[in-house]
Amino acid sequence: MTLLSTVAALFLLFQASATGTINGSVITSATGGAVAGAEVTLIDINSPGSGYGIGGVITGVLSTVFLQGTRAPTARVAETSASGRPGPVMVTTGADDRFSFKQVNAGTFRITVASTGFARQEYGQRTVNGPGTPINLTAGSTVQDLTIHLTPTGTVSGRISDELGQPAVDVPVQLVRVAFSPQGKTFQAVGSTNVNDRGEYRLYGISPGSYYLLAGNSPGPLGRPGRPSGLSTAIYALSFYPGVTDVSQAARIEVKSGAEVVADMRVQRENTYRVRGHVIDSRTGQAPPRADISLNYRNLTGGGGGFSSGQSYNPATGTFELRDVIPGQYIVQAQIQEANPPGPSTGAVDFAARQAAIAARPSAQVPVYVQNSDVDGVVLTLTVASPIPGRVSLQGAALSTLANLDRIRVEIRPTVDGIANPPTPTPVAADGTFRIDNLREGSYQIRIVNLPQGFYVKSAFLGGTDILTDVFKFSGSTS
Template structure:
């Protein structure tokens, strides 16, 4: 039934699933909201329901959302479970009106709601829903879960959109002209006549307009939407202003134009399409980003495989650029080869006979929300344990080792004053990092226990979060931060833990990636318990909730 209207939710999709045996069955609720799932084998099931306009809900879950754990439904052979009730909350809504710069209704303008979410410990805005303004300028965006949102209106004739189209045409013309002299002559003639389609538009015009009266996403007003809330009256007025341009040429280490992918980012709020843009220069290496709101941006280039030796992103470049109204900034970038990381395996910390050549030393990239997908640089040590990883693009990395003997783990990866097993190793352009030394241990710790309520009954709808007491270790993808869900008996187990002081708590299921967020962890410290683990410890810690 509906959680807010107390009536049946007709034609909701109802699903049961089990991991052992692996089973998924679905059905559709009838006109009274009733459902039947028959001929199910004995198993522990999760039961959930969903429907357009509502939020997915699992039986026994403490909040709605796909993937949020609920209470397991234990079904014995031949058993019939009746009168199971699932209450679906309605999805949230954001509505309002879009007006032009004179206050008149703006018709046919795309409007986007972006919800804040977590990615590798960063909180950033991601697409949440879309609409188009009607003949009165009104819009309505539904299907929204609770959270904080930004709302932006993006006219189809924005300067940046027209500029991107012109730049794409220019690059295609360069590619055609490079291989056809007759076509090159026709294109040059059209350019002289101003009808090639590749003319960059005038720098004044529409830019993205955010709720709060700003073209900048980092300065936009945030809308807090509760469960099943309707946030109305979210008015957005279009903004027209004189924009700026970043243009330049990408060159390789030899000084010649290079094929590359070029990215421009607003580092304060990197929202795809609104504050993150890409260009793919042609053979002349030229690129242009026009229609930019004045401000400071990060410009990056990554060599493509077409460069030959510079392929696969081995060659990169980056710079900060400040854009001002009506001006063009030179953003020419010179690609440089990635840095070289060297180190050694301490063979004395591995069981004899130690053969380092069976290992793979990796630098795992820790990416921000606007970073490109990156390969994992790796190397195989020689018989003495020495390794060289090259090229490594500038960025943040964590050391990992594959191929270790059963039961062994990386203990430390020290590069001068940074232990890259736990902390981010920063690779800087033009600077090789110090040599590293990697050590290993065979006795990692194990922590287990049970989560129960005040009556001693197992609790399964909470998550157990273990995190280090030392805030220096509060980094994305930390091997010391673990979020686990108890089994149907309320028990949990966490293996492979380095020694140290930890905090542990039973919490409601957080947003994906939220458990790496420093502010979130700070809120949990007071209500968490201390756990100290020595090397090789196997400790039990039970948690009582409620």
């Protein structure tokens, strides 16, 4: 054997001994039976340098993946990331519920499992949406007999009728659960559909838990893409099961593993309305010759957007009208139509500059609540966005001693949902300075994120007033 081939053989032997194996099975929590065809995904959560080595093999019963060659049709390997490390790898269990990941480099991993008719599950996960248990694999070791229990999902079905007992055809239906965010209590959608021509709906694949059922039209544009022709254009008041408009009076729906819940309810027909007002350019005191007027909305689950809703604008008087508005909360926005910044966009920096220029155009935003009648007298005073400079200081030490200063971000959030082009999170410079751009007149809250461990924000002052925990009002001027 030549010296070169000996070295190569030793190198390959070292590679093989440095990898490990993870074995396990997937069963149903209801009966303990095997779950065939489950998609098992191994996710590397380790630091750079971990993951799968070139030439490694990942196997599932009846499926094999070679990272450096052909692939079995029942297994998939994610694309390699920009760092050169492979992404998550998935295999499919066979008839005996087994899976195996072989020749895996040492590291820390998560395993998730998905299968039709079962709730998605992570290894070690004890509650819905709860965290799983990381798997630590050392060089040359084998993690044996991991067992992942899948919980059968439930179904919610029923009939939605109007106030006359007739099918509320095509009305949107949602199932939501309570969630919490830094902004407080929110709702998270877990399933949605539309009522069919018989007045029926069915939501399947629902994880066991407690939910609210909603039916009716949320704030937003009238109609939906792909809506069949010939259907009634009626809209319905957004209602919670068993048929109330106030969530405090709603009844929760408890979905159990493998069970079907039948929930019927009635919804009331609703009218659409109009929003009227006028636009003034604060720079001239006159109505602008051109203006884009739109409605921005935010629905119960945090989604949203903007639409024009058949706008009409009279440049001679500055008056406008928006038609066919579904009841709900909106932000009426006006923006002057100005030319885009000249020149083509050639990169991320160029694109960001163009977007910033668009966001800085004179505009106005006013919240309105549409309910039971038209809304008149909305005044949109166009103003130019202003920057606010600031500085971060560290009590009792030089700012240069603070680790990861470049990761800290200063966020200014509008207190009203649906505001378009809100200020973006701003980094802090090495000397502690920062600048919030594109801030307009309105009410805001400040938030500092990505602080190093063990540090907190003691105070945040604007014009001598501590705004750390309170809403502050910006007048549109930094003076």
